[in-house]
Amino acid sequence: MTPTWPAQAQMAESGLFGDVLACDGVLPACFLPGGQARTAQAESMLLGLAQVEDLRSDEPGEEKRGELPILAQRLDAKLDLVLLLLGRLVRQGNPALPATPLRWSVRGLRLQLPAGTDLPAVDSAGAVRLQPVDWLPDDLELPVIVSATAQDADASWAWLRFPALPQGLEDAMGRHLFRMHRRQVADARRR
Structure with missing residues (x-):
């Protein structure tokens, strides 16, 4: 059930998500009032994710770039394990971001805020911090x-x-959102 939002929120919803690809999901994320974002790092991360996801594509209908030899498959599996362990170590030293319902497009985000959070002032600047994929323990700041x-x-x-x-960041984000959307559609078809 979609909540009934005030007129300003409905206009923001339309402005951020009307006529553009948007993905709904629950990702580790938070809003940082007055926070500074690292856009160069965000672009690099999204470009790197695109390269990895192109190589790791699990889409059944997609043409793969040749089957990997068994040695490469083993190395890929070991790398996955190393990333999981590294992620655990990083999370032990840093507080984890809360799983947050959100909607995301190249124009912006709608975040559901934790209960009891003071609402930020309209037109105030800040940063959003989010973990774009579950297998990589690093965050984007936008x-x-x-x-x-x-x-x-x-x-x-x-x-x-x-x-x-x-x-470059906008293009990389658009590609990431397209991949997210494609995974969501594939998951919905499997159900």
Whole structure:
């Protein structure tokens, strides 16, 4: 059931997600009021994720770039294990981001805020921190401006738009969102 949001929130929803690819999900994420984002690192991470996901594609209908030899498959499996262990070590030293329901497009995000969180002021700047994939224990930090907020008895939300981002980052984010959407569609077909 979709909540009934005030007019400003409905306008923000339309502005961020109307006529553009948007993905709904639950990802480790948080809003940092007044936070500074590292856009160059975000672009590098998204480009690296794209390369890895191209090589690791599990799509049954996709043409693969030749089957990997058994040695390469073993190395890939070992690398997966090393990344899991590294992720555990990193998470022990840093507080984990909370799993957060969100909607994400190249224009911005709608985050469901934790209960009891003070709503950020509209038009205030900040950053959103999120973990784009579960197998990599690193976060993206993206600059945002609060477009709207809303709350009811059950939840609070913030609509966060991206200011002008470097073209490379916007393109890399678009490719990442397309992959997320493709996985969501494939998962829905399997059910």
